[in-house]
Amino acid sequence: MTPQPNPQVGAAVKAADRAHVFHSWSAQELIDPPAIAGAEGASFWDYDGNRYLDFTSGLVYTNIGYQHPKVVAAIQEQAATMTTFAPAFAVEARSEAARLIAERTPGDLDKIFFTNAGADAVEHATRMARLHTGRPKVLAAYRGYHGGTHQAINLTGDPRRWASDTGTAGVVRFWAPFLYRSRFYAETEQQECERALQHLEDTIVFEGPQTVAAIILETVPGTAGIMVPPPGYLAGVRELCDKYGIVFILDEVMAGFGRTGEWFAADLFDVTPDLLTFAKGVNSGYVPLGGVAISGKIAETFARRPYPGGLTYSGHPLACAAAVATINVMAEEGIVEHAANLGAQVIGPGLRELAERHPSVGEVRGVGMFWALELVKNRETREPLVPYNATGEANAPMAAFGAAAKKRGLWPFINMNRTHVVPACNITETEAKEGLAALDAALSVADEHTA
Numbered sequence: 233m234t235p236q237p238n239p240q241v242g243a244a245v246k247a248a249d250r251a252h253v254f255h256s257w258s259a260q261e262l263i264d265p266p267a268i269a270g271a272e273g274a275s276f277w278d279y280d281g282n283r284y285l286d287f288t289s290g291l292v293y294t295n296i297g298y299q300h301p302k303v304v305a306a307i308q309e310q311a312a313t314m315t316t317f318a319p320a321f322a323v324e325a326r327s328e329a330a331r332l333i334a335e336r337t338p339g340d341l342d343k344i345f346f347t348n349a350g351a352d353a354v355e356h357a358t359r360m361a362r363l364h365t366g367r368p369k370v371l372a373a374y375r376g377y378h379g380g381t382h383q384a385i386n387l388t389g390d391p392r393r394w395a396s397d398t399g400t401a402g403v404v405r406f407w408a409p410f411l412y413r414s415r416f417y418a419e420t421e422q423q424e425c426e427r428a429l430q431h432l433e434d435t436i437v438f439e440g441p442q443t444v445a446a447i448i449l450e451t452v453p454g455t456a457g458i459m460v461p462p463p464g465y466l467a468g469v470r471e472l473c474d475k476y477g478i479v480f481i482l483d484e485v486m487a488g489f490g491r492t493g494e495w496f497a498a499d500l501f502d503v504t505p506d507l508l509t510f511a512k513g514v515n516s517g518y519v520p521l522g523g524v525a526i527s528g529k530i531a532e533t534f535a536r537r538p539y540p541g542g543l544t545y546s547g548h549p550l551a552c553a554a555a556v557a558t559i560n561v562m563a564e565e566g567i568v569e570h571a572a573n574l575g576a577q578v579i580g581p582g583l584r585e586l587a588e589r590h591p592s593v594g595e596v597r598g599v600g601m602f603w604a605l606e607l608v609k610n611r612e613t614r615e616p617l618v619p620y621n622a623t624g625e626a627n628a629p630m631a632a633f634g635a636a637a638k639k640r641g642l643w644p645f646i647n648m649n650r651t652h653v654v655p656a657c658n659i660t661e662t663e664a665k666e667g668l669a670a671l672d673a674a675l676s677v678a679d680e681h682t683a
Contacts, residue, residue, distance in 0.1 A: 235269055235270060235277070236281070237279060237280050237281035238269070238279050239279055239280055241269075241279055242267040242269065242278065242279025242280060243267075243279075245267040245279070246265075246267045249265060249267070256380070257392065266278050267279050271286075271298035271299060272297070272298050272299050273297040273298060273299075273656065273658075273659075273663075274286055274297050274298075274655050274656040274658075274659040274660075274663050275298075275663075276298065276643070282641075283641060284638065284641055284642065284643040285641060285642050285643065285655070285663060285666060285667050285670070286298075286643050286655065286656070287642055287643060287644050287645060287652075287653055287654065287655050287667055287671075288643055288644070288645040288652075288654060288655075289601075289654050289655060289656050290517055291512070291517075292454060292455075292486050292491070292512065292645070292652075292654045293486075293511075293512035293513055293516060293517035294516045294517055294656055295489055295490050295491060295512070295513035295516050295558075295562075295567070295601075295656060295657045295658075296516045296558055296561055296562060296567060296656065296657065296658055297516070297656035297658055297659070298656075300516070300558075300561060302557055302560075302561050303515070303516065303518055303554055303557040303558050303561060304518075305557075306553050306554060306556065306557030307518060307519065307550055307553060307554050307557075309553070310325055310549055310550050310553035310554075311550060314549050315549065315550060316545075316548060316549055316550070317549055318544075319346070319542065319543065319544070319545070319546035319547050323547070323549055323552075325549045325550075325552040325553040325556060326346070326547035326549065326552045328552070328556050329344075329346075329547070329552035329553075329555040329556050329559075330344040330346075330547075332555070332556060332559045332560075333510070333514065333523070333525065333555070333559070334525065336495040336496065336559070337495075337496060337508060337525045338496060338498045338499060338503070338504040338505075338508075339504030339527065340504070340527050340528045341504070341505075341507075341508055341525035341526060341527055342525075342526075342528070342531075343525070343526040343528075343531045344523050344524070344525055344526070345523055345524045345526060345539075345546070346521065346522070346523045346543075346546045346547035346548075346551075346552070347511070347521075347522040347523050347524070347543060347546065348520050348521065348522060348543060348545055348546075348548075349379070349511050349520055349521075349522045350378075350379050350384075350483075350485030350486075350509060350510070350511035350512060350522045351378070351379025351380050351381040351384040351385075351522075352379075352381060352384075352522060352543065353379075353485065353509035353510065353511055353522040353523055353524050354378045354379050354381075354383065354384040354387065354448070354481075354483060354485075354509050355379075355381055355382075355383045355384055356524050356541055357446075357448070357481050357507045357509050357524045358370050358383055358387070358445075358446060358448065358481070359383075359540075359541055360479075360507060360524070360526070360530055360533075360534075360539070361445045361446035361479035361481060361506075361507065361530075362402075362445045362446070363533065363534075363539075363540070364445075364479060364529075364530050364533045365445040365446070365477065365478070365479060366445075367442065367443055367444055367445035368402045368443060368445065369402050369403070369404055369439060369443050369444045369445060370387065370402060370403055370404070370444075370445055370446045370447070370448060371403075371404050371405070371406055371432075371435065371436070371439075371444060371446070371447045371448070371478075372387040372388075372389060372403055372404075372405055372406075372447075372448050372449075373389050373405065373406055373407065373408035373449055373450075373453075374389035374390075374405055374406070374407055374408070375389050375390065375408065375410060375453055375456040375457060375459065376388060376389040376390070376408070376448075376449065376450050376453055376456055376483075377389070377390055377392070377450070377453070377454065377455040377456055378448065378450075378483055378485075379485075380392075382396070382401070383401060385397075386401035386403050387401075387403055387448060389405060389456065390455070390456055391620075391621045404435065404439055404444075406431060406432055406435045407428065407431060408428060408449060408453070408459070408461070408465075409424045409425055409428040409459070409461055409462055409465055410424075410457070410459045411424045411462065412459075412594070412595045412597070412606060412614070413614070415431075416428060416431065421462040421463065422462070422464075424462055425461075425462040425463065425464050425465045425468065428465060429465065429468040429469070429472070432447075432469065432472060433472055436472065436476055436478070441476040441477070441478070444476065444478050445478070445479060446478060446479040446480070446481050446507075447469060447472075447473060447478055447479075447480055447481065448481040448482075448483060449466070449469065449481070449482060449483065450482075450483045450484075450485075450486070450487065451466070451482045451483070451484055451487045451492075451496070451497035451498050451500075451501070452487045452492055452497045452500075452599070452602060454485075454486035454487060454602075455486070455647055456647075457597075457604050457606070457647075457650055458597060458598050458602055458603060458604035458652060459597065459604075460597060460598065460599055461501070463501075465501075466482075466498070466501045466503040467501065467502070467503055470503050470504075470505075473506070479506045479507060479530070480505040480506050480507075481505055481506065481507045481508070481509065482497075482498055482503075482505040482507075482508050482509070483509050484496050484497055484498065484508055484509060484510050485509055485510060485511045485512055485522065486512055486513075487602065488508075488510045488512070488513055488514070489510070489512070489513030489514055489558075489559075489562070490513060490562055490567055490568040490571050490600070490601075490657045491513055491571070491600055491601055491602050491654075491657060492571075492599050492600040492601075492602050493568065493569075493571045493572025493573075493575055493576075493599060493600030493601070494568065494572070494600070495568055496508065496510075500599065504527075505527075506527045506529065506530055507524055507525070507526060507527065507530060508524070508525040509522070509523070509524055509525075510522060510523055510524075510525065511523070513558075513657075514555050514558065514559075515551060515554035515555040515557075515558040516554075516558050518554040518558070519548065519550045519551040519554045520548075520551060521548070521551035521552065521554070521555055562657075565658065567657050567658045568657070570657065570658055571600045571601045571657040571658075572600055574601070574659070574661060574664060575598070575599060575600040575601055575602075575603070578661055578664050578665065578668075579598075579601070579603055579653060579664055579668075580596070580598065580599075580603070582664070582665070582668040583596045583598075583603055583605060583653065583668070584596050586605075586668065586671065586672055586675060587605070589672075590672075590675040590676070590678070590679050591611060591679055591682045592607050592608060592609075592617060592675055592678035592679045592681070592682050593605050593606070593607060593608075593675065594606040594607065594608035594611055594614055598653070600657070601653075601654060601655060601656070601657045601659070602652075602654060603652065603653040603654070604650050604651070604652045604653070605650060605651050605652075605653070605675075606649065606650055607629075607630070607633070607649050607650060607651065607678055608649070608682070609681065609682055609683050610682065610683045615683075616648070616649035617629050617630060617649045617678060617681060617682075618630050618648065618649050620648060621648065622648070622649075629678060629681035630646055630648075630649065630678075632677050632678075632680075632681075633646070633651065633674050633675070633677050633678040634646050634651075634674075635677075636673065636674040636676075636677040637651075637670055637671065637673075637674035640669075640670035640673050640674065641666075641670060642667055642670035642671060642674070644671070644674070651671070653667070653671070655667065
């Protein structure tokens with residue numbers, strides 16, 4: 233449904249926001265956040281009556297769309313029964329959420345440590361790895377994002393890290409595979425895989441394997457560009473970790489819970505990490521929740537040795553009730569399978585068709601409901617449509633593209649020179665095609681900036 237426009241209320245909401253809300257990742261006086269009146273399914277609307285098809289899923293987390301009635305009802309029912317309780321106790325919603333998650337994680341990742349979000353899940357996973365191994369360093373990739381807290385932001389491989397990077401967080405960075413912009417002069421996926429693995433092993437050897445506690449990777453990097461790793465890469469990282477006694481951490485905060493057409497992206501590659509972080513899609517962000525799925529050997533480290541970490545709201549009943557309902561809804565409605573099928577049959581082919589018509593599209597890549605278009609000035613040189621980390625006038629071509637999409641009722645996900653196609657995993661085929669049509673029109677604006 234779409235409520236009647238009410239600009240007066242919208243103006244009041246906007247005024248209070250501008251007076252008192254401090255927004256993340258923003259210069260406060262240079263932003264103009266829209267006032268949102270409501271959302272349902274794969275869409276949202278503002279107080280002026282403008283409705284948008286959301287190709288961002290919020291921040292890639294509303295995997296079952298907005299306001300799913302069964303999840304809303306589960307939160308209401310839990311609130312009527314027990315709104316909160318301390319994490320040291322066994323609580324039904326918490327126990328059931330852990331059980332349902334453990335049923336779906338790969339391998340023996342059967343212990344679940346609940347956090348409030350993805351960033352603190354990463355914080356705790358790296359802490360567990362360091363305590364388990366007694367080693368100080370963590371290897372993390374460029375073109376990766378792991379969260380905004382102290383350790384997580386230092387593990388991040390994009391410019392959001394720079395302001396907080398003191399070089400003292402025990403992080404060593406390496407290049408993960410990305411054939412379109414290969415750092416290894418590779419011409420094929422096999423070459424890219426082999427050379428990336430050799431580079432990673434060289435990094436381990438030169439850093440000293442006995443100093444490396446963990447390697448952390450997004451299974452499929454999200455914000456950095458949705459670069460699906462080539463066949464054999466993650467299995468190769470698993471082998472290197474086993475060879476050198478290193479803990480393998482997969483960050484599935486964005487890629488997990490149906491986003492790639494599998495419950496977890498690790499299932500696409502038949503790989504089991506030692507620790508797996510999750511958040512976002514576990515309950516579609518309806519109530520903040522994240523966590524770490526822990527293997528048997530890591531859990532054994534803390535069987536008789538206290539784990540020195542915890543959170544007041546670990547496994548919050550409202551969040552866990554939302555997770556239980558979300559997982560059950562995804563299973564009952566076949567949302568994971570729907571994401572795989574729609575991605576393979578509609579989104580992927582539709583985006584590749586757009587690429588054939590638009591010279592601004594350098595590459596299409598993705599899987600499930602997790603896609604990216606790499607926008608370029610020139611397909612031959614692969615020069616990005618805007619420079620790396622561009623702002624202001626330098627970012628004008630991407631700003632124009634975004635404005636054109638919104639004018640046509642599509643809210644796009646834009647990061648640097650890319651637009652990501654990451655709608656709700658249960659978006660309908662009709663809605664997906666509507667979004668692709670709006671994207672088609674917006675790309676014509678990007679084409680104007682090609683050479």
